[in-house]
Amino acid sequence: MKVVVTRRAEAGNRAARVLCRLAGAAVLALVAFPSLAGGIAAAGAEVTTGSIPAENSALLAYSGRMAGDDARTRVIIDFDKRPDISVHYVANPYRILIDLPETVFALKKDEFAARGLFTDVRFGAMAEGRSRIVLTADRPASVTSTEVREEEGGKSFRLVIDTGIVTEGAFAELVNGQKWKEATTSVASADGAVVPGGAVEPGRFVIAVDAGHGGIDNGALGVETGTHEKDVTLAFAKEIAAALNKLPSTEAFLTRDNDEFLSLPQRVQLARSRNANLLISIHADTLRQKDIRGATVYTISDKASDSLAANLAARENLSDEIAGMPLEGEPPEVADILIDLTRRETQGFSVGLAKQVVDAFEGEVKLINNPHRYAGFRVLKAPDVPSVLLELGFLSNKEDEQLLIDPAWQKKVAGLIAEAVGRYRATVVANGG
Structure with missing residues (x-):
């Protein structure tokens, strides 16, 4: 792919306007949204920015737009520094991925909205030092050219990406011909330290606490405050891990301890790599029925308990x-009869943990009707790690949202979950597990 760099020095008054836009975006990033590291947003969201690292090494994307029709579309993004990009393709649905170094996004929804070829655009952090723009189309499309234009004597840089439709065969060649893999992710401890996979101290009860969503995947959006689900789940996960680590001979670790994206298979593998005894995945979704509120505990099942569980699993599995x-099929081991037997035993343990959590919440935390439900959540599919997904409330409900963002309530719920895990462990030991 050819990258063209041109230099265009224009009048000083235009340079001043660019500097003003940069300054304004930086103020937004530093002041308005200090908790949203990495600047993650989805098309249709309000202005979303992230905290700029102290060394100011991150790119700042401060303006963007699209123009075109159903055959060709141009994508334009303005940065404060020269962007170094790479392009990848993923099918089902057709997507063009624009990978960048760490980037703070300060793009307005009415400027950088999906148009022309594209039906959706998302952008945000993928992992430490990595960000991504995802362009989704309803038919095969590819990048035809990229250009980085140096503006105002090096004070800003404009990335111009031209795209156009291609045949199914041409798109398949692009997908099959590329050589790239997603970066692997380290395990993070509750205090933020990186924990390598491998052996665990004998007698330790290990728990993976999984903060749902993260990075480019915001999750649900609070109906009142606009809080992102990924921020709520991370705050809860840290409190839960801290509470669990107070239990005797217990070691809780976080699958993510910052605003980064983890794929669903990565979350499962992180638990398995530490020989975890439990995986607890934390979520706070939204529903169309805004009057529904309360916590729910989900376990894995091929058949959903009800339509609410089925719809929720379908949404979570879209992460x-x-x-x-790229969506991959199940590993070959799923057909192994021994794995199948292990999975059935694991599912029984998962149900046992769910019961303990529901019992701990009774009278202390509002529960939804039939609080133990089940569906085909991909994050719960570890065949050898008992796993539950906790919906601690709904961001679509005003009362739930206020509780979900309350640090005191987070600490209280974390303590109840720790009590439930302690009783679950005692029951498993008593039964010879």
Whole structure:
């Protein structure tokens, strides 16, 4: 792919306007949204920015737009520094991935909206030092050219990406011909330290606490405050891990300890790599019925308990697609009869944990009707790690949202979950597990 760099020095008054836009975006990033590291947004969201690292090494994308029709579309993004990009393709649905170094996005929804070829655009952090723009189309499309234009004597840089439709065969060649893999992710401890996979101290009870969503995947959006689900789940996960680590001979770790994207298979593998005894995945979704509120505990099942559980699982399982991850089939081991037997035993343990959590919440945390439900959540599919997904409330409900963002309530719920895990462990030991 050819990258063309041109230099265009224009009048000083235009340079001043660019500097003003940069300054304004930087102020937004530093002041208005200090908790949203990495600047993650989805098309249709309000202005979303991230905190700029102290060394100011991140790119700042401060303006963007699209123009075109159903045959060709141009994507334009303005940066404060020269962007170094790479382009990848993923099918089902057709997506063009624009990978960048760490980038703070300060793009307005009415400027950088999906148009022309594209039906959806998302952007945000993927992992430490990596960000991504995902362009989704309803038919095969490819990048035809990219150009980086140096503006105002090096004070800003304009990335211009031209795209156009291609045949199914041409798109398949692009997908099959590329050589790239998603970066692997380290395990993070509750205090933020990186924990390598491998052996665990004998007698330790290990728990993976999984903060749902993250990075480019915002999750749900609070109806009142606009809080992102990924921020709520991370805050809860840290409190839960801290509470669990107070239990005797217990080691809780976080699958992510910052605003980064993890694929669903990565979350499962992180638990398995530490020989975890439990995986607890934390979520706070939204529903169309805004009067529904309360916590729910989900376990894995091929058949959903009800339509609410089925719809929720379908949405949660889209996380990888949102981030532009290639969807892969189940590993060959799923057909192994021994694995199948292990999975059945694991499912029984998962149900036992769910019961303990529901019992701990009774009278202390509002529960939804039939609080233990089940569906085909991909994050719960570890065949050898008992796993539950906790919906701690709904961001679509005003009362739930206020509780979900309350640090005191987070700490209280974390303590109840720790009590439930302690009782679950005692029951498993008593039964010879």
